[in-house]
Amino acid sequence: MATIDRQATTLALAHALSAAERGLAVFPLSRTKLPALRSPHRDDPTAPPCHGECGRFGHGVYDASTEPERIRELFAAAPWATGYGIACGLEPHHLIGIDLDTKSGTDSSAALRELALRHLFTIPETVVVLTPSGGRHLWLSGSPDVVVPNSAGRLAPGIDIRGAGGYLVGPGSRTAHGVYSTAPGTSHLAPAPCPRALLRLLTPPPRTHHPTPSSAGGHGQGLVQFVAAAHEGQRNTRLFWAACRAYENGIGDELVEPLVDAAVQVGLSEREARSTVGSARRLVGGRQG
Incomplete structure (x- = not known):
């Protein structure tokens, strides 16, 4: 269980509320700089991408808000938080x-x-x-x-x-x-x-589009979306899991480029993404050989 530093949490909340007054959407972070609230979908890797539509906390940057009441609720749910994140790309x-x-x-x-x-x-x-x-x-x-x-x-x-x-x-x-x-x-x-x-x-410039092959079907597109919804700290894990499932289903080679594109869009380098996909290919190939 995370150690609770109530003074640090109180200060973090105060700073977060001050940032929100300036129009910056915020959410609580732990001492590791990662979102303080874990994903409610963490035990279900096949769950469809969710950016908070389920109504629960634990969606990282998608929890961010400028509403004081919601910010207080977020910090109340994470009394071990000692910092706050500021979501980028949002109005104003x-x-x-x-x-x-x-x-x-x-x-x-x-x-x-x-x-x-x-x-x-x-x-x-x-x-x-x-x-x-x-x-x-x-x-x-x-x-x-x-x-x-x-x-x-x-x-x-x-x-x-x-x-x-x-x-x-x-x-x-x-x-x-x-x-x-x-x-x-x-x-x-x-x-x-x-x-x-x-x-x-x-x-x-936009990367060359590699449409998901028709033979991959909806399952292939679902794996790509699964990677595209990854937050910081889970990008490599999601990519590796999706690539393994793709190779197990015989569509791995067809999904290499879409999976790499999705991983790059959420912050991985292309080299790292291709290395992860390659690891999945070797692992699954070794199982099936």
Whole structure:
């Protein structure tokens, strides 16, 4: 059972309510930075994708709300929460998070400056959140007609993007490694508009569409949707499970590209996704050989 730090939970709730007043949809996080409430569907891997339509808590970023009463209910259901997540891509800010990591061994801030010089844009003055590891999160507002996907290292090494379906750890959150805080002089700011040139970089051309083969039928499409509904922390597990089922049913090779596409859309790198699918193919092949 999770240890309850009532003071940390009270502070996290207070910060979350303050963020909600600024139009930011929030939900509780544990010390691991993952959603504090577990999925009500976790014991049923064949359950259809659910983004909260069932009416229960435990859908991660899809629990996020700006309504004070609902936020209090979420935290009451997770008294071990010590932080809060801020959902990206939602009205009114259509928040985009630029995560400048320090753990990759690269200078991600320099990489962003180089991109700005090469593509002729300037990073505006905006909210900056400092992470316990020494990284920074830049908050930018997007456009209502542009969907920015999550990505890891695609823009440049050490730069991760939090977009639609993703979330940022809110300032004031306490994690196992320390506290997230707003950089001095930026707490009063609203997320600045994302420069158009940067927005174009964040929305790459659509990947080549690989329609689910007719022979895969509804079962194949269901497996792809299962991966597409994955939250952070369960993406690899869902992809591996779906790929195993596909190979067991003789449609694995036909579903490779749709499964990889779905995994990339929820934040896995293409290399990682293909590696996971390959592991499933080898595992099932070994069973059937």
